[in-house]
Amino acid sequence: MDDHPIFRDGITQLINHQPDLQVCGGVSSAALALSSVEELNPDMIIVDLSINGTDGIELIKSIRAQFPALPALMLSSHDENLYAERALRAGARGYIMKAAPSEKVIEAVRRVLEGSLYLSEAIGGRMLDTFLNGRMPGGTSSSVDQLSDRELEIFRALGEGRSTREIAQALFLSVKTVETHRSHIKEKLKIQSAPELIRAAVQWVGSQENL
Structure with missing residues (x-):
C-alpha cells in the first residue's frame, strides 16, 4: 500500500521475482486499503508510512x-529511530527503510510471513537497550518523541506546508480537533506561537529528508 506507483511497481516486481512469493494486489490510498484486504485476503501487507488519506501507522x-491476525511490514523513507517503535506499537511486525538493499526487503518480507519480527540491526540494538535500561542510549530523547502518533502525523503535515483545514480533510478530522492537536504539540515542544510551530515543523521535515 503505497501512493507512489513507480515505487509500488518496483516492490511488486521484486517480490514477484521470488519463486515462492506473489503480490495479490496494491492500493494507493488508505480509503481503499480495508476493502482490498477483505477482498484479497492476503497473507501479509506492506504499508508505506506516507499514504494518501492518513499515515501508515494509523492505517495499520x-x-x-478488523484483521488482528494479519501481519504487516512498514516500509518508509522516514527515520527509523523515530518511527520503528511507533510502527511496532501500532501492530506492525517489522520496519524497513526504502533505501534498504533488495535482499533486505525480501528478508523482511520472509521474516514477517514466518511470524517473526524484522528490524535493522541498528534499530534493534537501540530498542533492546531501551528495554533493558529503560532509557534511550545516552539517556536522552528527542522532543518530537514525546508526540503521540496522531500529533506527529499532524506535525509532519504542517512541515509539508499543509493548512489546518487541509490536514483536517485529509485525516477525516474536524478543524477543531486538528487545532487541539496543534495546541498539544506546542505545549510538548515548548513552542509559544503558531508561526514558531510552522517553522519548527518545516525544519524538522527538512532534517528528515536529509537523513
Missing part, C-alpha cells in the same frame, strides 16, 4: 482492529 491500527 485500523487494519489490525
Whole structure:
C-alpha cells in the first residue's frame, strides 16, 4: 500500500521475482486499503508510512482492529529511530527503510510471513537497550518523541506546508480537533506561537529528508 506507483511497481516486481512469493494486489490510498484486504485476503501487507488519506501507522491500527491476525511490514523513507517503535506499537511486525538493499526487503518480507519480527540491526540494538535500561542510549530523547502518533502525523503535515483545514480533510478530522492537536504539540515542544510551530515543523521535515 503505497501512493507512489513507480515505487509500488518496483516492490511488486521484486517480490514477484521470488519463486515462492506473489503480490495479490496494491492500493494507493488508505480509503481503499480495508476493502482490498477483505477482498484479497492476503497473507501479509506492506504499508508505506506516507499514504494518501492518513499515515501508515494509523492505517495499520485500523487494519489490525478488523484483521488482528494479519501481519504487516512498514516500509518508509522516514527515520527509523523515530518511527520503528511507533510502527511496532501500532501492530506492525517489522520496519524497513526504502533505501534498504533488495535482499533486505525480501528478508523482511520472509521474516514477517514466518511470524517473526524484522528490524535493522541498528534499530534493534537501540530498542533492546531501551528495554533493558529503560532509557534511550545516552539517556536522552528527542522532543518530537514525546508526540503521540496522531500529533506527529499532524506535525509532519504542517512541515509539508499543509493548512489546518487541509490536514483536517485529509485525516477525516474536524478543524477543531486538528487545532487541539496543534495546541498539544506546542505545549510538548515548548513552542509559544503558531508561526514558531510552522517553522519548527518545516525544519524538522527538512532534517528528515536529509537523513
